[in-house]
Ligand SMILES: NC(=O)C1=CN([C@@H]2O[C@H](COP(=O)(O)OP(=O)(O)OC[C@H]3O[C@@H](n4cnc5c(N)ncnc54)[C@H](OP(=O)(O)O)[C@@H]3O)[C@@H](O)[C@H]2O)C=CC1
């Protein structure tokens with residue numbers, strides 16, 4: 001059992017926090033919206049993010065980061081990618097004062113545009129320079145809506161330290177969520193981040209009226225380009241992409257109505273603008289941010305990522321979806337397996 005600070009009280013943060021309290025841990029949720037903290041404290045609900053659901057009543061929420069981190073042995077980041085660096089800087093200030101050295105866990109799935117850094121790199125840089133062993137990433141096919149209902153779920157927990165991955169496996173596992181350790185931290189993070197871009201593409205295909213063959217082709221070729229980026233730029237192990245954080249997460253995100261990225265893509269495929277979709281989603285659509293980093297990497301490092309590049313052009317260069325599909329299907333013929 002452990003004292004855990006969960007940073008981010010949106011959908012996934014509040015469900016993971018509640019699950020960790022169900023597991024017998026001492027949990028505090030930290031969030032930046034006062035009305036959400038108040039609702040959690042007074043009613044044990046978080047209705048904007050999670051309808052018809054109650055948190056474990058033993059989970060308090062606070063907007064005071066110092067209070068949330070007091071005595072924490074584990075700090076779980078469940079923030080949108082865009083908020084991780086700024087919150088990490090504030091965490092560092094608090095830890096510098098207290099001298100505490102908690103394990104850092106990231107459930108955030110994204111790559112930071114500009115720096116092109118994974119979340120574990122940001123946490124290492126901002127909190128534990130030169131010691132990535134204190135970082136564990138959890139990633140896999142898991143929607144807050146399913147875990148809230150105690151549906152069966154399997155997730156990878158990855159670290160360069162076997163001991164730390166095992167510690168998180170022990171604290172997080174229960175009889176409905178099973179955690180598997182993995183030593184490929186970057187591979188697990190790349191799978192979780194870039195599948196969000198492919199999920200937008202899967203939604204666009206449905207919005208345009210394409211069928212199951214198109215979806216299967218997209219997921220398979222999507223995995224090929226995720227693997228290419230992971231192995232060639234981040235130094236990931238190819239086998240990781242056959243696991244929970246690779247093909248596993250890609251399956252759930254490209255086929256579930258719970259997926260925000262898929263739902264965003266579907267609306268774009270039906271002709272809505274990106275601005276309209278993001279404004280009305282009310283929750284983070286990570287693929288729309290991560291695709292910028294993926295585009296920068298594909299261009300700079302000459303990594304062949306045709307699906308992600310097409311999504312970038314549709315979202316940010318006003319490209320026409322039908323033209324992009326025509327162009328993609330008409331590319332020079334090539335062998336299937338090419339890293
Ligand atoms: N939902 C899910 O099922 C899963 C989500 N994830 C990942 O977890 C991460 C979080 O997702 P999710 O919980 O769904 O997102 P949500 O959009 O549901 O919630 C994110 C929360 O973080 C808040 N936030 C934004 N900036 C800050 C800040 N600077 N300080 C504190 N809080 C802040 C947001 O507030 P505001 O609305 O004001 O911006 C919002 O309340 C994402 O990377 C996602 O990909 C991973 C697996 C499953």
Ligand SMILES: O=C(CO)COP(=O)(O)O
Pocket residue numbers: 109140141142143196199249252253258259260261262
């Ligand atoms: O990462 C997630 C599921 O594993 C959540 O993102 P989506 O809601 O887009 O699927």
